[in-house]
Amino acid sequence: MSTWPDDGAGEGLGAEAEAVARPRPATPTSLAELERRAAARRGQPAYGHDALIACDRLVRVFSTDGVEVQALQGLDLLVAEGELMALVGASGSGKSTLMNILAGLDIPTAGAATVAGRDLLTMDAGARLGYRRDVVGFVWQQTARNLLPYLTALQNVMLPMQLRGGRRRAARTKAAGELLSMLSLDHCRDRRPHQLSGGEQQRTAIAVALANTPSVLLADEPTGELDSHTAEQVFTAFRTANEELGTTIVIVTHDQTVANEVRRTVAIRDGRTSSEVLRRTERDATTGQESLVAREYAMLDRAGRLQLPTEYTSSLGMAHRVLLELETDHIGVWPDDTADGAAQGRGGGEDGDGDGDGDGDGDGSANGDEAGGTGKRD
Numbered sequence: 001m002s003t004w005p006d007d008g009a010g011e012g013l014g015a016e017a018e019a020v021a022r023p024r025p026a027t028p029t030s031l032a033e034l035e036r037r038a039a040a041r042r043g044q045p046a047y048g049h050d051a052l053i054a055c056d057r058l059v060r061v062f063s064t065d066g067v068e069v070q071a072l073q074g075l076d077l078l079v080a081e082g083e084l085m086a087l088v089g090a091s092g093s094g095k096s097t098l099m100n101i102l103a104g105l106d107i108p109t110a111g112a113a114t115v116a117g118r119d120l121l122t123m124d125a126g127a128r129l130g131y132r133r134d135v136v137g138f139v140w141q142q143t144a145r146n147l148l149p150y151l152t153a154l155q156n157v158m159l160p161m162q163l164r165g166g167r168r169r170a171a172r173t174k175a176a177g178e179l180l181s182m183l184s185l186d187h188c189r190d191r192r193p194h195q196l197s198g199g200e201q202q203r204t205a206i207a208v209a210l211a212n213t214p215s216v217l218l219a220d221e222p223t224g225e226l227d228s229h230t231a232e233q234v235f236t237a238f239r240t241a242n243e244e245l246g247t248t249i250v251i252v253t254h255d256q257t258v259a260n261e262v263r264r265t266v267a268i269r270d271g272r273t274s275s276e277v278l279r280r281t282e283r284d285a286t287t288g289q290e291s292l293v294a295r296e297y298a299m300l301d302r303a304g305r306l307q308l309p310t311e312y313t314s315s316l317g318m319a320h321r322v323l324l325e326l327e328t329d330h331i332g333v334w335p336d337d338t339a340d341g342a343a344q345g346r347g348g349g350e351d352g353d354g355d356g357d358g359d360g361d362g363d364g365s366a367n368g369d370e371a372g373g374t375g376k377r378d
């Protein structure tokens, strides 16, 4: 198994293995060299400084009845302004926890998170209210959470504008009508939610979320209750909002169609980002024909940790330790060739919890050797 640098194009990955070997530097690093590197780093911009959404080693621990659940375990995520991207992951991986934090409804336990320059850890109650009203809009899976049943579609869209204040009624009516038109909902203006189809309700919810022109639109399983054709229409509404208004959009979804339609899909696993699928259009040099190419990348976190896919590690019997070798253009990763390592590998690399990490804790991380170690392949 070998690891190559990101070629800038964007293919997919699962269980986390941590490398135990580091290539030896040719000569010991001098103090002067360390000082030079530290000085160079001081001049560097902060992590995610140019991203609209920046989550840096985000942690969220829930404590219920003395039991701690680590929903987010040092999650890193950057989202650029104007992006339309999807978040995927197994049930319980931490997607909703992340969305609630980004929505300003929950506060992380540790780490850093900024959205449009707002610090989500240090905002006071007033700033948090303003953030939810002006900076982010949300669309939830349950339509009842998105729309008020006794208001028409137009009135629902006007409500956030009214709560913010500052615009006359005529201006609010015009702006709300334009949003509904943009999402092909003119015919729904004067209908109440129960008079709308599921897809129309969700598209109206998108118009409501866009009412105060937020920088970011967050959607948690917005097509979860819809058939595939209707889901497609709802996704088109997100795309329209992204293209016409430039709104940055993050969609949590189990819907593969939605995940396939965005340029970037980030997978969350056990509270951390694990892999990313990037899609781009390539043109064949001879035929001129365009095709969509999708590639999956593993994420290297800021501590240098890399999650390797379980299917890769188990097929090579990699259970707990691996050997690393630095090549000119990639890093080689080999099964542990020590006697006990080989015995573990022959055991199938299974650790009883199915995550291939050998620690039995189900978190997919190869704990205990994060700083690297011995075992360089000579």
Ligand SMILES: Nc1ncnc2c1ncn2[C@@H]1O[C@H](COP(=O)(O)OP(=O)(O)OP(=O)(O)O)[C@@H](O)[C@H]1O
Binding pocket: 062, 063, 064, 069, 070, 071, 089, 090, 091, 092, 093, 094, 095, 096, 097, 098
């Ligand atoms: N308020 C809470 N109190 C205690 N534990 C919680 C709370 N909210 C979430 N959790 C736990 O945190 C972990 C992540 O939950 P989260 O809802 O973020 O996952 P998810 O990826 O959104 O799952 P799903 O796809 O099923 O919605 C789970 O183990 C969950 O049980």
